[in-house]
Amino acid sequence: MDSRNGSVSETPLDAEIESFFDSAPPLKDSAGIIKKLKEFIEYNSTPPGKGSPRRVVCVTSGGTTVPLEQRCVRYIDNFSSGHRGATSTEYFIKAGYAVIFLYRRGTFQPYCQSLPEDPLLECFECSEDSTIQVRQPHTEAVKRAVSDHHAAIAGGHLLKLPFTTIFEYLQILQSIAMSMKDLGSLAVFYLAAAVSDFYVPWKSMAEHKIQSASGPLDMRLVQVPKMLSALKKEWAPMAFCISFKLETDSKILLEKAEMALKKYRMHMVVANELSTRKEEVTVVTGNEKILVCRDKTQADSDVEEPLIELIVGRHSAYVKDSDL
Amino acid sequence: MDSRNGSVSETPLDAEIESFFDSAPPLKDSAGIIKKLKEFIEYNSTPPGKGSPRRVVCVTSGGTTVPLEQRCVRYIDNFSSGHRGATSTEYFIKAGYAVIFLYRRGTFQPYCQSLPEDPLLECFECSEDSTIQVRQPHTEAVKRAVSDHHAAIAGGHLLKLPFTTIFEYLQILQSIAMSMKDLGSLAVFYLAAAVSDFYVPWKSMAEHKIQSASGPLDMRLVQVPKMLSALKKEWAPMAFCISFKLETDSKILLEKAEMALKKYRMHMVVANELSTRKEEVTVVTGNEKILVCRDKTQADSDVEEPLIELIVGRHSAYVKDSDL
Numbered sequence: 120m121d122s123r124n125g126s127v128s129e130t131p132l133d134a135e136i137e138s139f140f141d142s143a144p145p146l147k148d149s150a151g152i153i154k155k156l157k158e159f160i161e162y163n164s165t166p167p168g169k170g171s172p173r174r175v176v177c178v179t180s181g182g183t184t185v186p187l188e189q190r191c192v193r194y195i196d197n198f199s200s201g202h203r204g205a206t207s208t209e210y211f212i213k214a215g216y217a218v219i220f221l222y223r224r225g226t227f228q229p230y231c232q233s234l235p236e237d238p239l240l241e242c243f244e245c246s247e248d249s250t251i252q253v254r255q256p257h258t259e260a261v262k263r264a265v266s267d268h269h270a271a272i273a274g275g276h277l278l279k280l281p282f283t284t285i286f287e288y289l290q291i292l293q294s295i296a297m298s299m300k301d302l303g304s305l306a307v308f309y310l311a312a313a314v315s316d317f318y319v320p321w322k323s324m325a326e327h328k329i330q331s332a333s334g335p336l337d338m339r340l341v342q343v344p345k346m347l348s349a350l351k352k353e354w355a356p357m358a359f360c361i362s363f364k365l366e367t368d369s370k371i372l373l374e375k376a377e378m379a380l381k382k383y384r385m386h387m388v389v390a391n392e393l394s395t396r397k398e399e400v401t402v403v404t405g406n407e408k409i410l411v412c413r414d415k416t417q418a419d420s421d422v423e424e425p426l427i428e429l430i431v432g433r434h435s436a437y438v439k440d441s442d443l
Numbered sequence: 444m445d446s447r448n449g450s451v452s453e454t455p456l457d458a459e460i461e462s463f464f465d466s467a468p469p470l471k472d473s474a475g476i477i478k479k480l481k482e483f484i485e486y487n488s489t490p491p492g493k494g495s496p497r498r499v500v501c502v503t504s505g506g507t508t509v510p511l512e513q514r515c516v517r518y519i520d521n522f523s524s525g526h527r528g529a530t531s532t533e534y535f536i537k538a539g540y541a542v543i544f545l546y547r548r549g550t551f552q553p554y555c556q557s558l559p560e561d562p563l564l565e566c567f568e569c570s571e572d573s574t575i576q577v578r579q580p581h582t583e584a585v586k587r588a589v590s591d592h593h594a595a596i597a598g599g600h601l602l603k604l605p606f607t608t609i610f611e612y613l614q615i616l617q618s619i620a621m622s623m624k625d626l627g628s629l630a631v632f633y634l635a636a637a638v639s640d641f642y643v644p645w646k647s648m649a650e651h652k653i654q655s656a657s658g659p660l661d662m663r664l665v666q667v668p669k670m671l672s673a674l675k676k677e678w679a680p681m682a683f684c685i686s687f688k689l690e691t692d693s694k695i696l697l698e699k700a701e702m703a704l705k706k707y708r709m710h711m712v713v714a715n716e717l718s719t720r721k722e723e724v725t726v727v728t729g730n731e732k733i734l735v736c737r738d739k740t741q742a743d744s745d746v747e748e749p750l751i752e753l754i755v756g757r758h759s760a761y762v763k764d765s766d767l
Contacts, residue, residue: 192521192637192691193519193520193521193522193639194520194522195511195517195518195520196508196517196518196519197517198516198518224560225549231564236548237552239555239562239563239566239588240552240555240588240592240593243585243589244593245586245589249586249590251576251577251582251585251586253575261563261567261575262569262573262575264563265563265564265567265568265575266569268564269564269569315517316660317659335641335663335664335666336641336663338664339659339660339661340660340661340662341659342658367512393516
């Protein structure tokens with residue numbers, strides 16, 4: 120049976136995943152990450168006073184890299200600005216969720232969307248008495264970024280964990296999922312990161328920089344095992360799971376989103392096309408296809424606001440059902 | 444004759460370069476870039492008052508990407524923080540040069556070296572009367588970044604041009620070189636960017652996202668034509684040229700640096716090994732190998748300070764020789 124065509128046979132996938140993790144370079148500060156996760160989840164499960172436990176969502180954001188050499192000079196990267204994940208994080212926090220933001224280093228951060236590319240050098244100036252001040256047109260954007268961001272961190276509602284490689288991403292995702300297991304149906308995974316499909320297994324990788332003098336470069340990359348299955352089956356089986364499908368070819372997009380929904384038993388798959396992804400997405404569930412558009416009557420509206428509203432509604436119904 | 448082994452036959456290389464540029468996607472805002480270059484070089488060639496023309500150095504910094512798909516989701520990237528180029532830019536400006544800083548989007552910027560990874564969110568806070576202020580330990584670093592950077596831009600000594608892909612990088616580098624041609628020996632190229640050796644020719648590239656369902660991915664990449672030859676022979680033949688050689692294997696480093704010096708007729712090749720590149724480099728010239736180390740008695744010293752001092756000295760001698 121071909122494990123790539125839907126009906127996955129159990130053992131081969133598990134073995135693939137085990138071999139991926141076994142061969143990956145060890146994650147730096149793994150113990151520190153697990154400690155932070157434990158504290159964050161405990162704090163939000165038993166909030167001060169008589170509040171009920173917060174729902175916790177893991178938002179993944181930005182693209183993963185695949186190193187081509189062990190002492191890494193070259194790597195394959197997946198394009199993703201991290202805009203979707205960062206904006207969605209803001210709406211989840213607004214809706215009362217605690218967010219574990221697993222993001223690619225250097226990508227967009229929550230509350231910073233309306234800032235220019237290089238905010239430090241573009242938004243500030245040195246006054247004559249040599250104090251640093253915000254330049255006029257940016258005052259509100261800078262205030263919002265700094266104060267909302269600090270409020271979310273200080274309130275214990277936002278935990279940020281950075282990654283770069285596919286190895287780091289999947290190792291940290293596994294730690295997050297296993298830490299969130301006990302939250303049951305209160306846990307949500309919102310997997311917006313652009314995750315590499317192909318990688319070079321660490322052990323078969325060139326140790327040194329690949330030399331360019333010897334003609335064209337032929338590379339063979341193998342498929343990254345599909346971790347969504349493990350997430351759903353073992354790491355956090357009760358969690359509400361949303362994955363993303365990005366294509367540049369709209370003709371195959373919905374078909375591929377439906378395949379992903381069934382194959383990995385997601386609750387929702389958000390289908391988006393590269394060129395229109397900031398205007399609209401289609402949310403595919405077991406029995407619906409829901410088109411979600413940004414409010415085009417408002418210049419600064421975004422598609423994440425109605426998308427997170429829809430997800431929060433569906434998640435609430437899921438939590439209620441699970442309690443019965 | 445094998446064009447990869449040193450003795451380059453003329454026509455094949457020129458044809459390769461022509462075909463690279465012909466097949467590249469057109470550069471956005473090419474006219475705007477050329478206009479900025481023209482103004483910057485004119486301003487520094489005829490400074491206000493009776494000053495003599497400034498020397499102009501083009502510093503390239505950060506890594507180039509190679510798209511694997513035309514509507515780009517995946518690409519191969521070259522690791523480079525841009526630290527070397529950004530720091531060197533500061534020392535060149537201090538030494539009286541005007542700098543054209545050709546940098547990869549998102550990499551280190553001049554005057555920002557001592558700031559944390561996410562300066563906006565880490566260095567600022569919102570006070571009780573809701574003004575934005577710098578957090579204590581970062582005050583000096585932020586002041587320096589903002590005021591020195593603005594002074595360099597406002598004084599007309601720093602022109603920043605960003606790139607992402609190998610196509611953009613080489614197209615802009617060509618425009619810069621041709622704009623600097625008339626500066627003769629006053630022009631310097633300090634080529635610290637990590638430039639891709641291999642690329643997928645635009646026309647043979649997949650239009651849509653590569654599908655992952657069909658087994659392992661085999662890729663064939665071809666060599667990027669060696670533009671240093673064209674730079675030296677045609678674009679700006681009188682310029683003083685410094686290129687960089689980075690290897691992870693110290694055993695082959697100096698040998699490869701010497702080959703590059705001869706093959707591309709550089710004035711200097713800076714040889715650096717990945718793991719020690721912040722401590723020391725070896726400058727290879729026609730008849731010397733000069734080890735340049737940072738001052739280890741100073742905690743915050745860097746290797747760029749003595750390196751730029753050495754280069755400025757050699758460039759001065761070169762300008763003098765050319766005037767004879």
